[in-house]
Amino acid sequence: MADERAFALKIITPDRVFYEGEAIMVEFRTTEGEIGVLKNHIPLTCVVAPGVLRIRENDTEIKTAALLSGFVEILQDSVTILAEIVEWPDEIDVDRANEARVRAERRLAEKAESTNLRRAELALQRSVARIEAVKK
Amino acid sequence: MASMRDIKRRKTSIQSTQQITKAMKLVSTVKLQRAKTRAERSKAYFNCMYETIKGIIKRTGHIDHPYIVRSESEKKAVVVITSNRGLAGGYNSNIVKLVGAADWGKDDIFVYAIGKKGRDILKRRGYTIKEDYSEVINEPLYSDAVEIAGALLKAYENQEVGEIWMAYTGFKNTVSHIPTLIKLLPVDDTDIDLSGEEDDADSKVRSVMNYEPEETEALEMIIPKYMASLIYGALIEAVASENGARMQAMDSATSNAEEMIGTLELQYNRARQGHITQELTEIIGGAEALSN
Numbered sequence: 001m002a003d004e005r006a007f008a009l010k011i012i013t014p015d016r017v018f019y020e021g022e023a024i025m026v027e028f029r030t031t032e033g034e035i036g037v038l039k040n041h042i043p044l045t046c047v048v049a050p051g052v053l054r055i056r057e058n059d060t061e062i063k064t065a066a067l068l069s070g071f072v073e074i075l076q077d078s079v080t081i082l083a084e085i086v087e088w089p090d091e092i093d094v095d096r097a098n099e100a101r102v103r104a105e106r107r108l109a110e111k112a113e114s115t116n117l118r119r120a121e122l123a124l125q126r127s128v129a130r131i132e133a134v135k136k
Numbered sequence: 137m138a139s140m141r142d143i144k145r146r147k148t149s150i151q152s153t154q155q156i157t158k159a160m161k162l163v164s165t166v167k168l169q170r171a172k173t174r175a176e177r178s179k180a181y182f183n184c185m186y187e188t189i190k191g192i193i194k195r196t197g198h199i200d201h202p203y204i205v206r207s208e209s210e211k212k213a214v215v216v217i218t219s220n221r222g223l224a225g226g227y228n229s230n231i232v233k234l235v236g237a238a239d240w241g242k243d244d245i246f247v248y249a250i251g252k253k254g255r256d257i258l259k260r261r262g263y264t265i266k267e268d269y270s271e272v273i274n275e276p277l278y279s280d281a282v283e284i285a286g287a288l289l290k291a292y293e294n295q296e297v298g299e300i301w302m303a304y305t306g307f308k309n310t311v312s313h314i315p316t317l318i319k320l321l322p323v324d325d326t327d328i329d330l331s332g333e334e335d336d337a338d339s340k341v342r343s344v345m346n347y348e349p350e351e352t353e354a355l356e357m358i359i360p361k362y363m364a365s366l367i368y369g370a371l372i373e374a375v376a377s378e379n380g381a382r383m384q385a386m387d388s389a390t391s392n393a394e395e396m397i398g399t400l401e402l403q404y405n406r407a408r409q410g411h412i413t414q415e416l417t418e419i420i421g422g423a424e425a426l427s428n
Contacts, residue, residue: 012181014278014368015174031357032348045188046348047357071358073188073345082184084278084361 003058007039008078011086018065018086025056026079028067029129037074044074050125052133053086066092066133068126085126089134097134101127140407147400154393160223161386164379168310171376175307182369189362191345192355193323201352203322203359209298213246213266213288215320215367217304217374218254220273224378225385227305228253230315235303236261238317246297248288250371266291276375281368282360289360292321300363304370305377311384313377320363 009026011019027036029051053067070083104124108117216235218228231254235245246266249255251273259265267287272280291297300321306314347354 012184014178014181014281014365016177017180030348043345044348045192045345045354047354069361071188071354071361073184080184082181082188082361084282084364 005039007076009055009081010078011081011083013070013083013086018083019055019063021057023055023057023079024059025054027054027056028052028072028081030072037079040076041074041079043076045071046074047071048081048083050122050129052129053081064089064133066130068129087130087133092130092134094131094134097127097130101131140404140411143400143404143407147397147404150393150396150400154390154397157386157389157393161383161390164382164386168376168379168383171372171379172307172310175372175376178369178372182365185362185365189323189358192347192351192358201355203355209295211244211246211297212240212299212301213248213291213297215248215250215284215288215300215302215304215370216254216258217273217302217370218249218251219374219378220252220270222253223385224382227313227378227381227385228257231303231305232257232261234315234317235263238301246291248284250284251374273371273375273378276368276371278364278368281371282364284367285360285363288320289363302367302370304374305381306370307373307376307380310380313380318366320366321359323359323362 003022003024005024006022007024009019009021009023010017025036025038027034029035029049030046031049032046034051035046048067048070050066050068053065055063055065057063066087066089067081067083068085068087070081070086073080073082100123104120104127107120108124111117214235216231218231222228228251235247235258242262243264245263247255247258247263248267248269249258249265250269252270255265255268255270267284269280269284272284288297288300292300299319301317301319303315303317306316308314349357
C-alpha cells in the first residue's frame with residue numbers, strides 16, 4: 001500500500017468506527033453539491049447532505065455506502081467524516097427505503113398544510129440515497 | 137438474649153437478602169462491561185466533534201450568533217441524567233446534590249429529566265419538570281439524543297431559556313464516577329479555549345481551514361449535532377456509571393451481609409450452648425433431688 005496518492009480516511013459514527021483505512025479518493029454529497037476529495041486537498045470543513053459515499057481504496061476497489069448526515073473535516077493528508085447516519089449497502093433494508101420514498105413523494109405531492117415540507121424532502125433524499133447505494 | 141429460633145430466622149432472612157444482592161452485583165457487572173465498551177467506542181466521535189467545534193470558534197472569534205452570544209433570558213434549562221432504578225449507592229443523590237449546590241434559584245430552572253429517580257426527587261423539592269425522557273436511559277439511542285437536543289434548541293431559540301446545562305455522572309473508570317455539571321449553550325469561547333492553549337502544528341492546520349458553507353452557517357448546522365453528540369455521550373457514560381455504582385453498592389451490601397451472618401452464627405452457637413448447659417444442670421439437679 002505504498003501508493004503515493006493515498007490518504008488516511010476515517011469515518012466515525014456515535015456508535016462505532018465505521019471505516020478506518022487508506023483511500024485514494026472519496027466522493028460524497030455536501031449541502032453545496034457533490035465533491036470528490038483527493039490527497040492534498042485544501043483544508044475544508046463541510047456539512048453532509050444525504051447521498052452516496054464512494055471510497056476508492058485503489059484503482060480497482062471501490063466501496064459504496066449511504067451517507068445521510070454529519071459533517072466532514074478535510075485536511076491535507078487525512079479526511080475525517082463524522083457521520084450521524086452511514087450504512088453499508090448490506091445493512092440497508094431496500095423495501096423499507098422504497099416504501100419511505102413513496103411515502104415522502106406522496107406527502108410532497110399533496111402539499112397539505114400539516115406536512116413539514118423540509119422534513120418530507122429530507123426523508124425523500126435519504127431514501128433515494130439508500131436505494132442508490134444498494135444499486136451500485 | 138434472643139431465643140435460638142429468633143436468631144435462626146434472622147440469619148435465614150439475611151442469607152436470602154445476600155443472595156439477591158449477589159445476583160444484582162453479577163447482573164450489573166455484565167451490564168457495566170457492555171456499557172463500558174459502548175462508552176469507549178463513542179468517545180472517538182465525541183472527541184473529534186469537540187475539536188472541530190473548538191476549531192471553528194477559535195477561528196471565527198466573536199461572531200454575533202445566538203449560539204455563541206449570551207441571550208437575555210434568565211431562565212436555565214438543565215438536563216438531569218439519573219437512573220430509573222435505585223439501589224445504586226449515592227449515584228442518584230449525588231447528581232441531585234450537584235444541581236442543588238449550583239447557585240440557581242429554583243424558579244429559574246426548567247428540568248429536562250432523564251431518569252425517574254432524579255425526576256422524583258427534584259419534583260419533591262419544588263423544581264419545575266419541563267420534559268421527562270426517563271424511558272431513554274434504559275437503552276440510549278443516538279436518535280433519542282437528537283430528539284432531546286432538538287427540544288432544547290427550540291426552547292433556546294424561542295428565548296424561553298438563556299442557558300442550557302447538563303448534569304450527569306462521568307465515567308472515568310470502573311470505580312470512579314464523577315458527577316459533572318457542564319454548560320451546553322451558549323458555547324463560550326472562554327470554556328472552549330481553556331484546554332487548547334498549546335498552539336501545535338495541528339491547530340495551525342486548522343487555522344487555515346475553509347468552511348463550506350461559510351462559518352456562521354456551518355456553525356448553525358453543526359451545533360445541533362454537537363449538542364446531540366454531547367447528550368449522547370453523557371447518556372452512555374451515565375449508564376456505565378450507574379452500573380458501576382450499583383455494582384459497588386451491591387458488593388458492599390454482600391460483604392456486609394456476610395459480616396452480619398458471621399455475628400449471628402456466633403450468637404446462635406452461644407445460645408445453643410447455653411441451652412444445653414441449662415438443660416444439663418436441670419437434669420443433674422433433678423437427679424440429685426431424687427437420690428436424696
